[in-house]
Ligand SMILES: Nc1nc2c(c(=O)[nH]1)N(C=O)[C@@H](CNc1ccc(C(=O)N[C@@H](CCC(=O)O)C(=O)O)cc1)CN2
Ligand SMILES: Nc1nc2c(ncn2[C@@H]2O[C@H](COP(=O)(O)OP(=O)(O)OP(=O)(O)O)[C@@H](O)[C@H]2O)c(=O)[nH]1
């Protein structure tokens with residue numbers, strides 16, 4: 001994608017649902033001219049003004065709307081360049097007419113994430129903060145909101161920046177060892193340097209480990225509901241979803257595809273996946289369903305293994321929560337192979353509130369932080385970057401040659417720099433900003 005910061009871009013920043021007001025956002029060096037063309041004299045900076053919006057204000061040709069107008073001169077604006085907002089009456093015809101007038105005045109529609117991309121390019125925020133903005137807009141639960149907001153506030157960026165600073169000092173000491181090999185530098189210098197590298201490795205490793213929680217909060221905790229046909233898996237899904245998401249029937253093998261339902265538990269986004277009942281089958285489609293069920297057993301954060309009272313399983317999946325259903329028809333054992341069984345009857349409702357409590361606890365333990373307040377990584381991109389930096393530091397420790405060690409340290413610095421976007425990220429930007437909402 002070719003990006004021209006000189007161009008003036010616009011986008012509708014408010015959602016397309018039923019709403020009274022729509023915000024059209026404009027950014028770029030042509031903003032002052034375009035705003036004057038549509039609304040006449042520029043309003044005072046950052047003060048709302050009520051204006052008529054015209055196709056051309058000079059000729060008072062074609063009145064489009066009466067709008068609140070905000071003028072944001074750069075470089076302190078969100079994008080770092082001149083821009084303005086029109087708070088219009090929401091309505092497809094108003095929006096279309098204003099968009100046409102903007103194009104006629106020289107602006108073009110923005111790409112997804114282009115406003116924030118400009119904020120990044122103009123040094124208003126780094127890459128990690130920009131990703132946080134995108135997550136904040138997507139956040140559906142309280143925990144997602146908090147995590148994203150901390151990220152837009154620079155908490156994660158500051159952690160990576162602090163590591164980069166420490167690395168810079170290590171590198172400086174390393175250079176001193178290279179430049180003055182014959183001077184009698186005290187041996188503590190080299191030892192101190194190695195200790196600092198080890199400390200950084202440890203910090204990065206625990207950050208990666210904790211990061212699993214951040215990724216879970218961001219994407220949601222995934223529960224896979226599995227078990228033999230007719231156990232009542234789809235019935236449980238429907239109860240958890242509070243709607244008829246999946247077909248329930250007495251026919252064994254009713255569910256063949258995986259059915260996902262999103263919800264929230266303990267303020268955390270969760271996904272429940274109902275799967276095909278596991279059994280040997282000649283049916284090609286059902287067999288594919290069973291294959292998918294096994295896939296979800298492997299990839300879910302937690303497996304809900306369900307069985308019906310009369311049909312106690314011989315094996316228990318690792319880390320599964322065992323649910324014995326249909327207690328209205330018969331009793332279930334207290335344990336199977338040392339795993340406690342949660343007795344429920346989805347039909348009568350018995351045990352369901354206890355099950356829900358248990359699931360809430362599970363969600364909390366899967367997302368709770370061990371070190372309070374430390375920022376969490378939230379994406380595979382962050383994890384990969386920290387892992388790369390960490391691998392370079394480990395390689396640095398293995399190097400006896402000072403020059404080679406210095407090279408590994410520089411590579412680690414570079415990996416951290418790419419994370420926040422301070423170095424060499426041109427190739428990454430389309431991927432990062434392409435995931436944004438239009439108008440942000
Ligand atoms: N209508 C509207 N609401 C919005 C935004 C927006 O752009 N427009 N935001 C967008 O994300 C968020 C709030 N963020 C904002 C960030 C900066 C400024 C602003 O007025 N900046 C001043 C400079 C402020 C200063 O540093 O002194 C400026 O633009 O000149 C406004 C909102 C959420 N709500
Ligand atoms: N008596 C009784 N019947 C139940 C209970 N829960 C579900 N059922 C019934 O058991 C049958 C199978 O339920 P489903 O939820 O479709 O079972 P499933 O595990 O999704 O089955 P498959 O999709 O075939 O793998 C249906 O007739 C349900 O009404 C229960 O607690 N007690």
Ligand SMILES: [Mg+2]
Pocket residue numbers: 233234235246247248254255274275277
């Ligand atoms: Mg089913």
